Structure formats: C-alpha cells, structure tokens
Amino acid sequence: MIKDITIGQFFPGKSPVHRMDPRVKIVLTMVFIIMLFVADKIWGLLIGIAFTVFAYAISRIPGKMILKCLKPIVPIIIFTAVLNLFFIRTGKKLFEAGFILITDDGVNTAVFMVVRIICLIVGTSLLTYTTSPIDLTDAIERLLSPLKLIKVPVHELAMMMTIALRFIPTLIEETDKIMSAQKARGADMETGSIVKRARALVPVLIPLFVSSFRRAEELALAMECRCYHGGEGRTRMKQLKVSCVDFVAVAVTVVFFAGIIVINHLV
Amino acid sequence: MAVIKTENLSYVYGEGTPFRKIAVDNVNIEIEEGEFVGVIGHTGSGKSTLIQHFNGLLRPTSGKVFVDGEELWKDKSKLRALRFKVGLVFQYPEYQLFEETVYKDIAFGPTNMGLSRDEIDRRVRETARMVGLSPSLLEKSPFDLSGGQKRRVAIAGVMAMEPKVLILDEPASGLDPKGREQILGLIRDYHKTTRNTILLISHSMEDVAKHSSKILVMNNAQVFCYDTPQRVFHRANELEQMGLAVPQITRVFNRLKARGISIDEDVYTVDFGRKLLLERLKKE
C-alpha cells in the first residue's frame, strides 16, 4: 500500500549512528558512494558490502528495512543486469544463441553493477533511517552555507525542503484517508485497465490538492504570525556538534577506504 | 441475525516498527439489525479503527468480521459489493468532496453501484432533501458551500447508497450546537424512516444517550461493554475512571440520590428526568 513508501522515513534509536552529527553523516555517505565507485575489484566491493553491513549492525536497524528500501528499485536493478549481460561483447564467450551473446566480461560487469547499486541504495538509506528529516535539512543547510557567498538562497531552499519533508507523512496519511473515504463510496482503484485506474485517482487527487493549498496557506500565515522573515540573523535552538562518535566514524570510514585503495593496487 | 459480528478481532498499526500500536484488541461483538448504536470511548481508544473493519477498509491483523453472516476478506472480489451494504462516513467527511457539482458528488456512490440513471436521480434528490439541502444547491460547486452544508453533502453521498448499516464517525464534530442538533436530527430521522442499522461515534454523552438504543464503550482498544444506555450509564463510576463522563442529567440525578432522595431508575435523558420529577412533585 501507499504506506510502504520509505523515503525520509526515520527510524528513531539511540545507536552510535543515530548519535552522529548529521553533517558528518552526510559527508561520510558521500565518501561511501565514492568508495563504491573507486572499488573496481571484487575484493574492494566486498569491503564496501562489509562496510554497509557493519554500519547497519551498529545502527540496529532491522534487516527487514533493507528489503523495504530495495523494493522500489528492483526494476532498475533488473534493467541494469540485463543491459550489461547482453550488450557487453568483450571477453570470453560463455553462451551464444542467435544474436544473444553472453561473455564473462558481461557477467562480471552485471554482477558488479547490481551489487554496487544495491550497496548504494542500502547505504544511503541508512542516512535517512538514522537521521530525522529536520536534522538532515539542518545539516544540508550548514554544509551548503558557503554557497551563500555567491548568492545561492541556501536558507530558503533548506526551509522549503524542511517543509516538504515535514509534510510527506501528513500527505501520505491524508491520501490514505481520502482513498479510504472514496473506497467506502465504492470507488474501485485496484482493478481495471491503466486508464480506468488513472481515472479512479481523480476523486483522490482533487481533495488532496484542495487540502494541500489550504494547508499551505495556513502554514504561511502561521509562520508570519511568528515573525518569520527568512534566514537573516536567525539563531537555532539545537546546535549541531561534532563529538567523539563522529571522529570514530570518520576513522573507521578512512580505514575501509584505505583498504579498498590498497586492494585495488595489490590484486 | 446480527448484521455485524466480530470474532476475536484485533488490529495492530505499524507491525514490526518501533511505532507498533495495538488499536483494537480481541473484540467480540454482535450488532443486531435496526439498532441505533452509540459508540463512545476516550481519544485513541480505537473507535475509528474498529469501525473501519466493518466495511473492509482495514484488514484485521487477526480475527474475523461478518457482515450479514458473510465473512469479510474470505473472497476479496466480494469486498466491494459488501462496501455498499455498510456505508461509512468518516470524520470531517467534507474533505472528500471532489465533483464539480453537489449533485454529481452525491451521485458518486450510487453510480459506482451501477444503478440506472433514474434510480440515481431519485436517490440523489431524496437524500438531498433528507439532509436538508435545498434543490437549488444541487447544481452548485461543493467547494462554494459552508462547512455545515459540505458536511451534509458528504453524509448524503453515503446515505444515497442506501446501505443496510450506516456508520458515522463523529458527524457533528466542529459544528455549532444548532448544526450538531440538525445533523443528529437528520440521522435520527433517517433511522426512523429506513429502520437501517446506525452506528454513531460521538464524544457527546448527551447525544449518545438521547438517540441510541445500545451503547458500545471502547476503552484502551478493548470493548468495555455493549449494552442499553440505561445499564451503561448505571456504571457511572467506571466510566468516569476511564475518562468518560455520563450525561449531565445523569450526574444531577446521581447527586440527588447521594443526598438521600430515593429515585429508583437511572436517568440519562432530560425528557425522562423531567417526567420523573414531575411525577414525584405531583405525588407530594
């Protein structure tokens, strides 16, 4: 159902990963992505996998969540695998039938890309699982604040993102409610052709739009009532602080990264 | 035969997440046909969750639901037909309106039922009249109506399906006293004319006491009791302990009793209380 969407779904906890400074977490996630693409040997990739598993283990996020975040990208994974499998024509021939040619290079690349994508999604999901959306946008705002010098409206962008993130669950809940209400009136959204199903969404989308606009107006008013006037001179209640956990995390990541580079050169 | 029956019905929100919450816990009830059931319970006691099982919008985590003797969820393809038997009006139903005109919005349910055009027309006009919407409003956009009028349109939209069981989740919340009285009045009239079963969730003990023939009390996801108003309000102390009140008039009479005035019966409507008092005064 619609509730299965996990983007921005925060999984509260008190693990070391949860306690890390969100800025550090974002930077390390980016390092992790680079790590995955630097690794071009199978052993290097295994280190990437180990890193992911290790991070999940200490964050105590249930394994079920891993499957949950992978579900939406299954088509992409399959697509990538098939593409690499059939269209790479270098290397040793493994199988040939008509115009289909599968080579060991193809198989290797396919496996490699699939593992890479899975690690990528699973690893980056950890960031959103262990960081509340608010912390996340806070951290992004801080990380991007140098761009203010070249007149990028960083604060406004971050605020928009905060609001958007804040209202995703509300919107999902609302969608669910309206869908239930229309289903109770006999709307049929689960069967029929695509055209019919698309049409069946009209009774859901219209009320959703109407209430979103109403909500936007109310929020704008509420913000104005509290004298919100943009980022200029605004202080924060919750200051971000880099602590011990973060240094350890950076150290661990560096070790893993170093491991991958070493392996790339050795093997 | 019971129109609605549940067997060990339980429902858990967010199973397998840290937000796991048992909203309905092992509920067994049987609701007879033609009954006007008031459903009460403190905030978060699981009323809304429970009633959404009665027309198959929520699938029980465990247990069974029967409507008209037929088990829900046994055959998923029959679910939609069963939804026409049990009409559900959600809390703040005005937010589900979407059509260009009031007429079309009320007709949405009956159209989904696949009725003939004449039948749809008859039902739309009849329910619009029943909920007190003047015919001139039918061609207006539902978004141009007042809150109370929108509420009526939404209720009419479900009534027009002429369900055997009509469930309303706090239909009067957020309205002024007059609006409340009108909405509840029209529900009572609907019950009188159609004799269909009604389930009415409400936070107002007065409303529930006045209209219901049976009261279902929910407490912490469980059914505390399902009985006649008289017997339910007889347990005033227990109700108050779970954060519910009894009707004001019942409290007045309970105080009188506490002061040593002998009153044999439990009073829970003002009319009955007045009658009782007048009789007593005449005797003395």
Ligand SMILES: Nc1ncnc2c1ncn2[C@@H]1O[C@H](COP(=O)(O)OP(=O)(O)OP(=O)(O)O)[C@@H](O)[C@H]1O
């Ligand atoms: N969509 C949901 N996801 C998770 N938990 C929910 C959801 N809906 C309700 N709950 C929880 O289930 C419990 C029962 O909720 P429910 O809405 O059935 O209560 P209620 O008796 O209708 O309350 P109210 O009188 O406030 O309407 C509550 O504790 C609530 O927090």
Ligand SMILES: [Mg+2]
């Ligand atoms: Mg409720």
